[in-house]
Amino acid sequence: MSLSREKDYGTPLRGDGPIVTLTVDGVRVSVPAGTSVMAAASTMGTQIPKLCATDMLEAFGSCRLCLVEIEGRRGTPASCTTPVEEGMVVRTQTQRLADLRRGVMELYISDHPLDCLTCSANGDCELQDMAGAVGLREVRYGHDGERHRTVAKDESNPYFTFDSSKCIVCSRCVRACEDVQGTFALTIDGRGLGSLVATGGPDFLGSECVSCGACVQACPTATLNEKSVIEMGAPTRAVNTTCAYCGVGCSFRAEMQGDKVVRMVPSKDGKANEGHSCVKGRFAWGYATHKDRITKPMIRAKITDPWREVSWDEAFAHAASEFRRIQKTYGRDAVGGITSSRCTNEETFLVQKVVRAGFGNNNVDTCARVCHSPTGYGLKTAFGTSAGTQDFKSVAKADVIMVIGANPTDAHPVFASRMKRRLRQGAKLIVIDPRRIDLVRTAHIEADHHLALKPGTNVAIINALAHVVVTEGLVNEAYVRERCDLADFESWARFVAQESNAPEGVEAFTGVPAADVRAAARLYATGGDGAIYYGLGVTEHSQGSTMVMGMANLAMATGNIGRDGVGVNPLRGQNNVQGSCDMGSFPHEFSGYRHVSDDATRDMFENLWGVTLSAEPGLRIPNMLDEAVDGRFKGLYIQGEDIAQSDPDTKHVTLGLRNMECVIVQDLFLNETAKYAHVFFPGASFLEKDGTFTNAERRINRVRKTMAPLAGLADWEVTLGFASALGCDFSYDHPSQIMDEIAALTPTFAGVSYAKLDELGSVQWPCNAQAPEGTPIMHMDRFVRGKGKFMITEFVPTDERTTQRFPLILTTGRILSQYNVGVQTARTRNNVWHDEDVLEIHPFDAEQRGVRDGDLVAISSRSGEVALHARISERMQPGVVYTTFHHATSGANVITTDYSDWATNCPEYKVTAVQVQRTNRWSDWQAEDRASADLMRRVEGRADAAE
């Protein structure tokens, strides 16, 4: 390859273990015990020839190319499978070894087509490299790989090809799929020379493969190769950056030709992903240059007018004068802003600054409102910090893993792979979810307990688990005494001990057999280190915050907080949900979760910013919309969010938006919300800017610019332009200066700088004088708030009840290949896996309604009606139906209601009472939406903008 590659040590490096010293080719080298001779040689710069080994995988020892001589040992052992020993004397280059290696290579090459010059992997092929390394000059057995020539190339996967004729059967792909990804899609069929890699399906697309790319990464030849490389040729430079999709925050090398991305390759030194990826980050980046991208600022007087393209200056001046006019007419509080979890920390910080310092109110909120706001509230109340307690690595130490309301294999795939590896090693698994998610039973993994509760009964189940812990004497008393507030603990213990909280007391309405709850509680409390991982199935309920506190209670009572292998961990949806919350995007909090009424904090901000700030909490998104419907809220600046699609009760949202006089949307595309906008600021993709994202483990990762912004400005520059038109005096030349300001104003970020991130790769906050290199695990010796706080978490059933009219419960979720509202992924080839949202319905419910698989069905709730195709599935329990919300035309949120979490107003997406019946037409909303879509997206002088 023409650009520098990441180093491959051949076998995994071992971090711990006593240091062992050996001699390799006369040079002494010291490495931890357990390291292979190959990796030891590699650390001192000697690359022993190899084909079947790579450091992402455990050694396999099949190719016999890596032979070495070891003093005192007979024969020529394989260096990849031989562990180092004290005093070992190794020779990697002798005549005998050279002859042996040439012999091995000769055999490989004789079975390989020799079209190297025209091969897509030319320059990036280990077989080619090794032929050179061993000095292969002749092949005596004939060549050209005739044996494999007859097998057709498999091009079914949209992103990579499988050309069996080039396969050397090293089995790296098979092992990558098993060990790294945990999917077990590939096998080696046949024996000896006749063996071949097989997918277990008709082809890759028709197999279990989830297109993570691990096998492509592992393949030393062109057998598995990215289509983009085949089309474009080899990359010439690489930029280290961070995936912009989910909260795992995988590190990638964007491999480029000029300003074009050739491929995204996961970085082995990325601490969140350690060299792994999923289909979204690895392959679904094509949206960044999709033809639908809007690259010119636009304005219009009315939402029914066509858009008019204008200069940036005109757009800024128009937006600012509109906001000032609105404030003059309707009052200072009549405008607000929404920050984006898809933008960088620096951009988020700037938007909230423009609201607080420029608009002069605290009406700023973020899309975390609709996903993880209860996490912030609940964990802050219990522990003192609004964030997960562990690093991802910690899962490798967990003995009992409890997954609640999350579907990591689809929504957080790379973390799921890490979790699955631990589960295959024998950790126990408890799944609490209404749906039989993949983890319940997947290759070599089976949950010990699946508590398939009725949607909306989380709190009853967590209390029942706690009841068992308290009444069966399973409380870790020493821990509670030392670490927690005792008085709170005692009143909580009395509360959960009540019979009404017993598993038997809740069985009737949770639907979970009491014996299963008891067994799961015993396992979590006594099975060793217990770790809780949870997702939106916890937070998106009317008792979302209560449930977060309930999990914290359970973890504290069993002593499962404050060390490796334990903890309470949110799996965050969007890439920068954690960061956007940290940056002060909530209307009541400055960065670092400090209330706006706190005088000392406000003083600090006022002094640095030179303005007076409001000490009053502002409006949250649902409150803004309510106020807009009531006519008091008139202007909204929305950065990178699509509330018309992603927020509940679409009709209410769009009514609010229609009532506003100036809606500014800043986005890559004319999204659903832009239909109601008066100003459009074109945004920049993550490839077009510098900044940082903070993932679900509080890890701050760098995003680096690979190409110029298509619209000329990165998002932070757009906010700056708008701010300056408003008369704000912000001046930054580079996002690093914004980070410096964040560090100066936020104690948990005090030690963060771009220089440090460049040096360490990433850091986990808190990062300050006490923890200069960051904090992987929180609450180690004491809780951030001092003593851990137990809260009484009484179960209050949601008001959203099934009735005769709406007898089914609808719950919502995500799938692997699509991301959130699909603005990005639906503009990639990921649509081959999921081109529409469908309604999953249990055979029993389907039969009662005469619904067959594939039928169009109308789903109605008290909020509205949409039509989707039905898929009959036993993953759901009878009485519960399920859908995703990845495609705008589905309008899944037309049916969700305005019920929300009591503490944070996080919407109750996970419980909606509905009726389902066969239909032969789209719903009225869908028909109107389609009809109006083109009208509301017209651009003057352009015929194609509405596509």
Add this chain to the structure above:
Amino acid sequence: MKADKLVYMANQIAAFFRAQPAAEAQTAVAEHVRSFWSPAMRRDMYEHLRAGGEGLDPVARAGLETLMEREAPAGRTSGASG
């Protein structure tokens, strides 16, 4: 904001804290509303309270009345401005 919405939200908050002793629960409701509701939302709620506070659960009502007393004592109708 419309009173019915605010009443619903206040009652939901009260439902969480109700498990605590009455005095603590009322203070907790008041603190929660003070911390998270905008001045205009609080003002609308006080207006509703003055008009009889229909629909409010007793814990919510008691908490909100204390808060109103603190922020917008009777006679000062422009309370909770910010």
